[in-house]
Amino acid sequence: MKRPRVLIVGGGFGGLYAARALRDEPVDVTLVDRTNHHLFQPLLYQVATATLAPSDIAAPIRWLLRHQRNATVLLAGARAVHPSRRALLLDDGRELPYDYLIVATGARHSYFGHDDWEARAPGLKSLEDALEIRRRFLLAFEKAEATDDAAEREAYLTFVIIGGGPTGVELAGMLPTIARFALPKDFRRIDPAKARIILLEGGPRVLPSFPDDLSSHAAVDLAALGVEVRTHAMVTSVGDGFLEVGGARIEARSIFWAAGNAASPLGASLGVPVDRTGRVIVNADLSVPGHPEIFVAGDLAVLMTNGVPVPAVAPAAIQSGRTAARNIARLLRGEAAMSFRYRNKGDLATIGRYKAVAVIAGRHLSGNFAWWTWLFVHILYLAGFRSRLSVLLEWAYSFFTYQRGARLITWNTRAI
Amino acid sequence: MKRPRVLIVGGGFGGLYAARALRDEPVDVTLVDRTNHHLFQPLLYQVATATLAPSDIAAPIRWLLRHQRNATVLLAGARAVHPSRRALLLDDGRELPYDYLIVATGARHSYFGHDDWEARAPGLKSLEDALEIRRRFLLAFEKAEATDDAAEREAYLTFVIIGGGPTGVELAGMLPTIARFALPKDFRRIDPAKARIILLEGGPRVLPSFPDDLSSHAAVDLAALGVEVRTHAMVTSVGDGFLEVGGARIEARSIFWAAGNAASPLGASLGVPVDRTGRVIVNADLSVPGHPEIFVAGDLAVLMTNGVPVPAVAPAAIQSGRTAARNIARLLRGEAAMSFRYRNKGDLATIGRYKAVAVIAGRHLSGNFAWWTWLFVHILYLAGFRSRLSVLLEWAYSFFTYQRGARLITWNTRAI
Numbered sequence: 145m146k147r148p149r150v151l152i153v154g155g156g157f158g159g160l161y162a163a164r165a166l167r168d169e170p171v172d173v174t175l176v177d178r179t180n181h182h183l184f185q186p187l188l189y190q191v192a193t194a195t196l197a198p199s200d201i202a203a204p205i206r207w208l209l210r211h212q213r214n215a216t217v218l219l220a221g222a223r224a225v226h227p228s229r230r231a232l233l234l235d236d237g238r239e240l241p242y243d244y245l246i247v248a249t250g251a252r253h254s255y256f257g258h259d260d261w262e263a264r265a266p267g268l269k270s271l272e273d274a275l276e277i278r279r280r281f282l283l284a285f286e287k288a289e290a291t292d293d294a295a296e297r298e299a300y301l302t303f304v305i306i307g308g309g310p311t312g313v314e315l316a317g318m319l320p321t322i323a324r325f326a327l328p329k330d331f332r333r334i335d336p337a338k339a340r341i342i343l344l345e346g347g348p349r350v351l352p353s354f355p356d357d358l359s360s361h362a363a364v365d366l367a368a369l370g371v372e373v374r375t376h377a378m379v380t381s382v383g384d385g386f387l388e389v390g391g392a393r394i395e396a397r398s399i400f401w402a403a404g405n406a407a408s409p410l411g412a413s414l415g416v417p418v419d420r421t422g423r424v425i426v427n428a429d430l431s432v433p434g435h436p437e438i439f440v441a442g443d444l445a446v447l448m449t450n451g452v453p454v455p456a457v458a459p460a461a462i463q464s465g466r467t468a469a470r471n472i473a474r475l476l477r478g479e480a481a482m483s484f485r486y487r488n489k490g491d492l493a494t495i496g497r498y499k500a501v502a503v504i505a506g507r508h509l510s511g512n513f514a515w516w517t518w519l520f521v522h523i524l525y526l527a528g529f530r531s532r533l534s535v536l537l538e539w540a541y542s543f544f545t546y547q548r549g550a551r552l553i554t555w556n557t558r559a560i
Numbered sequence: 561m562k563r564p565r566v567l568i569v570g571g572g573f574g575g576l577y578a579a580r581a582l583r584d585e586p587v588d589v590t591l592v593d594r595t596n597h598h599l600f601q602p603l604l605y606q607v608a609t610a611t612l613a614p615s616d617i618a619a620p621i622r623w624l625l626r627h628q629r630n631a632t633v634l635l636a637g638a639r640a641v642h643p644s645r646r647a648l649l650l651d652d653g654r655e656l657p658y659d660y661l662i663v664a665t666g667a668r669h670s671y672f673g674h675d676d677w678e679a680r681a682p683g684l685k686s687l688e689d690a691l692e693i694r695r696r697f698l699l700a701f702e703k704a705e706a707t708d709d710a711a712e713r714e715a716y717l718t719f720v721i722i723g724g725g726p727t728g729v730e731l732a733g734m735l736p737t738i739a740r741f742a743l744p745k746d747f748r749r750i751d752p753a754k755a756r757i758i759l760l761e762g763g764p765r766v767l768p769s770f771p772d773d774l775s776s777h778a779a780v781d782l783a784a785l786g787v788e789v790r791t792h793a794m795v796t797s798v799g800d801g802f803l804e805v806g807g808a809r810i811e812a813r814s815i816f817w818a819a820g821n822a823a824s825p826l827g828a829s830l831g832v833p834v835d836r837t838g839r840v841i842v843n844a845d846l847s848v849p850g851h852p853e854i855f856v857a858g859d860l861a862v863l864m865t866n867g868v869p870v871p872a873v874a875p876a877a878i879q880s881g882r883t884a885a886r887n888i889a890r891l892l893r894g895e896a897a898m899s900f901r902y903r904n905k906g907d908l909a910t911i912g913r914y915k916a917v918a919v920i921a922g923r924h925l926s927g928n929f930a931w932w933t934w935l936f937v938h939i940l941y942l943a944g945f946r947s948r949l950s951v952l953l954e955w956a957y958s959f960f961t962y963q964r965g966a967r968l969i970t971w972n973t974r975a976i
Binding site: 180197198199204206207210211216217218219220282283286289290329330331332333 | 596635705706745746747749
């Protein structure tokens with residue numbers, strides 16, 4: 145008898161952990177992703193700021209699933225789902241049939257209708273995004289060093305981050321740290337420590353998803369690093385080498401976007417209701433209305449638990465991917481699907497190299513202690529992800545072994 | 561009094577070591593390179609085969625020279641030298657004046673008049689080259705896994721390397737190692753260990769610059785790894801997904817080029833005699849005829865010592881860069897320039913992961929012992945290059961520090 149085919153689209157946290165949760169089930173799993181690697185997205189800002197190398201935070205999906213004999217990995221872009229004939233249409237025109245489907249293709253940036261802003265203010269979602277931001281960040285210092293024009297030099301040394309959520313705060317906190325401590329001795333004509341870093345937030349405070357007191361802590365820590373934090377700052381225009389905020393013009397050659405998300409277009413192809421940003425409004429068990437065989441996990445789904453929205457963070461993606469997979473296993477055994485329940489293990493955001501804010505088990509942490517907590521949590525998670533007891537040992541070991549993390553195809557999705 | 565301006569073009573081994581040799585001299589040094597990083601080229605094939613990450617073998621030039629206060633680094637492409645008015649023309653139209661000039665821009669690939677072959681059979685000189693080869697190598701397995709056509713699958717699993725010198729041999733030796741030991745568990749439909757790797761050499765033996773017996777050792781070691789070595793193999797055509805060798809057609813989706821070098825065009829702009837491959841025929845002191853203020857170092861120069869040609873290897877580039885720099889210092893002190901003398905410390909080439917051939921102090925080494933020698937020598941050199949006592953410790957340490965090696969701008973020179 146042929147085993148049921150479970151098709152998973154997306155190799156992020158939702159898709160990868162869904163595949164793993166099906167390890168011992170009597171199904172054939174196929175995971176489709178348009179890149180060959182899974183990304184440890186919480187550390188992506190460290191690649192963008194040249195602190196970690198791409199291979200430190202990414203690993204080939206097929207390597208991560210190499211011991212799972214019921215799983216096949218396919219490198220391909222997905223264009224649309226055809227629920228009526230239970231098939232996934234790929235970019236190359238082929239169709240993959242499925243018995244059960246988990247869609248976990250996440251989100252991209254949203255420029256709120258200003259698509260021309262994207263090239264001028266790149267966002268941070270993929271490894272390519274991080275390398276593009278790194279390239280622009282490093283090139284800006286090179287251009288500042290090379291120019292004789294004082295105004296131009298100042299514009300090259302002005303960095304603007306739009307959006308005061310965790311991504312914007314972590315990026316803004318890391319830039320002055322690198323500029324002040326890593327770069328100064330490298331240049332002769334400019335002082336990288338004088339780089340101006342501006343963080344723009346449209347709302348009344350940074351880290352709006354955190355409690356008030358931690359937003360205040362974050363703002364104070366950012367200011368101590370030299371970041372100019374501006375709240376209630378509405379960007380009205382992003383031009384070539386400048387932007388306008390509430391009518392005032394800022395000359396800045398480097399502008400980065402961390403302001404808005406739009407769900408992957410694959411969600412809309414399901415033909416079920418989506419919210420304003422394109423996220424799929426799922427049933428309590430993560431299936432979609434009218435299709436008990438289709439589940440949506442991660443950032444693509446409007447996740448709720450006890451009527452409260454769940455934040456778009458890695459643990460929520462992991463947990464929802466697992467729930468979707470387990471519900472498929474339950475349906476196959478003739479059991480009823482379970483409702484998704486988010487177990488909040490805490491929220492963390494770093495500010496520079498030695499400060500952070502965190503909410504863990506209801507307690508508000510800030511400063512150095514929160515940072516050490518952050519480091520501990522991430523080493524734990526990264527270690528599991530790279531499947532070794534110790535990330536540190538693996539790094540040392542990598543010279544004598546096959547450094548598998550380096551097997552990344554970073555240029556196959558789009559030309560830069 | 562204004563100090564003499566020494567301009568160095570090229571941040572490879574020749575240019576970097578020339579700059580360092582001028583550290584304590586009363587001159588102002590400017591080093592110009594079109595990338596922001598120095599590359600440890602002897603390990604480039606390990607990046608191409610996904611064994612090492614780019615940041616393991618590359619470091620920003622300005623970071624390497626950060627403590628040398630008389631040195632300035634400029635990220636810029638050089639178009640031509642104007643010896644008559646002592647100026648270097650940059651790609652952006654600017655001119656840099658100099659009192660002394662060291663040209664060390666090395667070589668690129670030569671396709672012997674078949675420039676259309678370049679896109680079909682990329683070579684291995686830069687970090688971009690290595691990442692392009694890595695991308696094609698890894699994608700070939702993905703495509704083979706995805707196709708249902710047996711002939712196409714075979715073509716995707718056929719890898720041809722053209723050129724049996726050290727680069728070709730090291731690349732050919734590494735590919736089966738990765739295919740056999742690193743990849744097999746990752747795939748479900750194909751067996752990467754069955755990949756066919758063909759090394760084509762136009763002459764009678766591989767490693768023609770090594771003694772006869774070591775060429776034989778290398779050929780035996782390559783065969784043991786499963787590499788098909790074909791000598792006297794003249795490539796007559798490189799097409800899209802195939803090539804022709806002496807009339808016979810080989811279907812291969814991945815073809816890599818390690819066959820010929822052409823000197824950087826900057827040499828020809830000097831207006832002095834060059835050889836067939838464009839290398840500058842320098843005086844014994846490495847200056848060019850008629851211009852005692854212009855020196856050429858590294859692969860761009862026809863280096864001779866006691867009338868014998870010097871091979872185009874990293875130690876020769878380092879030594880010639882130093883000689884050029886020291887001769888400038890001698891001229892400034894009113895002393896006569898010295899003749900270049902190459903001190904051959906040995907030749908090494910690895911075959912796969914645990915074999916190598918070497919000539920050291922006239923002794924011929926092969927097998928495991930040569931490989932351990934190779935490892936020892938390269939750890940020593942890499943350590944000096946990364947300026948730490950131990951590369952291994954640095955890799956472990958990198959998580960807690962700024963991993964400086966990762967600050968690479970890999971996309972600014974050309975779009976892939």
